[in-house]
Amino acid sequence: MQNSELSRRTFLRGVGVTMALPWLESRNVWGAESPSTRPASEPPVRLGVLFAGNGFHGKEWWARGEGKSMELGKVLAPLHDFREKMLFIRGLYNEEALKGNIHSSQTGNLLSGAPLASGGDIRSGTSFDQLLAQSYGGSTKVPSLVLGCEQANPAVHKNYSMLYSSHISWTSPTSPTPLELYPSLAFDRLFKDEVLKGDQSVLDAVIADARDFRRDVSLADQRKLDEYLESVREVEQRIDRAGKRGELQGWKPTIDKPNLPRPADGIPQDIAEHMRLMCDIVVLGFQTDATRVTTLKLNNDHSSLRFPQLGVDYMIHHLLSHSDTADWLKVNQLFTSQLAYIARKLDAIQEGERTALDNSMLMFCSSMMSGAHDATQLPVVVVGGGGGKIRGGRVLDYLKSPNRRMCSLYLSMLDKAGLHRDEFGDSKEPLSDV
Structure with a gap:
């Protein structure tokens, strides 16, 4: 409701639903319509964030050139086939990560740019993935899926809580988003409930608010409101009947049920198997439109994993x-x-003229460049087209730019997903080249 035109309207609200009211004579509820930012027939833009703690090989994280001619350092060799759909971004940093200690204070604000509380206290900032989930996650069963492959560490390291090293996604400044470590439970979260939020009646969702509103308008407006709500119900029923006959047009999830078996209970003992199962769940969540925002923490910063x-x-x-x-x-x-x-x-899933990868933004990052704890610039790669809004096959170097904040990248990515913000974290300017 930050848009001034939208703020002049009165809405009926319910869980995951906001419905505008018609013009009424006894209440000033009507304002200018805001144009849709994305046609209903287009697939949504998905956001996936993959995190690897402790940085990478100091001499093998690099990229040069453009498109098919792009050369990659050995760390990025697995991404060779996706060079034309990839941005290699050099020189970004979080100013707050240069304060405090190593590891914890370099990780807890990676997706927010917020200052961190020390002394064992817990305070960071809402991360940009959760900001996006709070904005449009109500249209999916799971607003955001936050996965991990290593348990959180509750200890304190050099006056900072190690929970900062264990969580990159934050629902609020004082609440790290709970991690799901069990592939089977992540799978259940996507599919256990048969009725999705998107399947409920819009009218049923707002009916309580409508009844309260009805008491405060004139008799003529009550009749107008009743007619309006009945027309909404009629349209819902027509859509439902058309869907049952297979007549619905426009975008819909590629599949409506899992196309892989439920993972076994417990945490896999093989870390490679654990990671791969979580990756399958990320794809499945996007493919069924059960979620559009996913964060996968492959390990903690200051990690104890063995291989x-x-x-x-x-x-x-x-x-x-x-x-x-x-x-x-x-x-x-x-x-x-x-x-x-x-x-x-994702690139094998066709969605109209684009693939699911073309309609996604996958960001791969770490909290430091290498194990030398250097956070003056961070390793960042973005794969995917952001709904056709990101041109891949490029190396973007911001090392000498006055605007090289990680939060500037997040502003750009939020914008590609349809969430327009004037500022986020410590940035008021998106990266124009992204």
């Missing part, structure tokens, strides 16, 4: 990150391959 399946079982992730070895590169590529896996599956 025996790679022959790298002699050192935990965090310690391994302190040396640019061939084993560290293997681990990096395991993480990058999860992004490539999601991109490949």
Whole structure:
């Protein structure tokens, strides 16, 4: 309701539903209509954020050139097939991440740019994925899906809570969004309930508000309101009948039920299997339109994961990150391959003239450039077309730009998803090149 034209209107409201009222003689409820930002027949724009803690190999995170000619460092080698749909973004940083300690204060505000409370207290800022989920997540069964492959760490490290190192998604400044670590429970969250929010009657959702409103208008307006609500009901019933006859036109989810079996209970012992199951759930959530916003934390910053399946079982992730070895590169590529896996599956899903990848924004990032704790610039890659609004195959270098805030990137990505903000976090200017 930030738009001045929308703010002049009165709405009936219900869970996940906002319905404008017709013109009435006894109440000034009507204002100018706001034009739709996206035709109803077009697929939605999805946002996926993948996070890998402790940065990457210091000498192998790079990209040069454009399009098919783009060259990639070895960390990004799994993304070779998606160079034309990828932005390699260099030079962005979070100013607040340069304050405080290492690890925790470099991670807890990665998606918000907010200052962090120290002394073991918990206070960050609402992350941009949750801002988007709160804006349009009511149109899906699950407003946002926040997944993790490593349990949160509740300890304190150098005067900052390690919960900052364990959570990048924040529902509010004092509430990190709960992580779902179990693939089976993430699957259940998407599909266990048979009735989705989008399946409920709009009129049923706002009927209580309509009854309250009706008591405050004239008899003539009561009749007008009754006629209006009845017309809404009639249209809903016609749409329902047309859908049952297979006559509905426009975009709809690619599938309406899972096309893969429910994962086994518990947490997989193999981290690669755990990651891959979570990636499948990300794709499935987008493909069924059960959710449009997903965050997947592949590990914590200051991570304790081990990788025996790679022959790298002699050192935990965090310690391994302190040396640019061939084993560290293997681990990096395991993480990058999860992004490539999601991109490949989404790119195989056709949605009209575009693919599901073309209608998505997948951001891959970390809280530092390398295990040397350098947060003066952050590693960032975006894969996907953002609904046809992002031109891939480019390297964008902001290292010497006056506007190189991570929150500027988030403003740009929110705009591509239809949420227009004048400012977010510490930025008031989107990245014009994105």
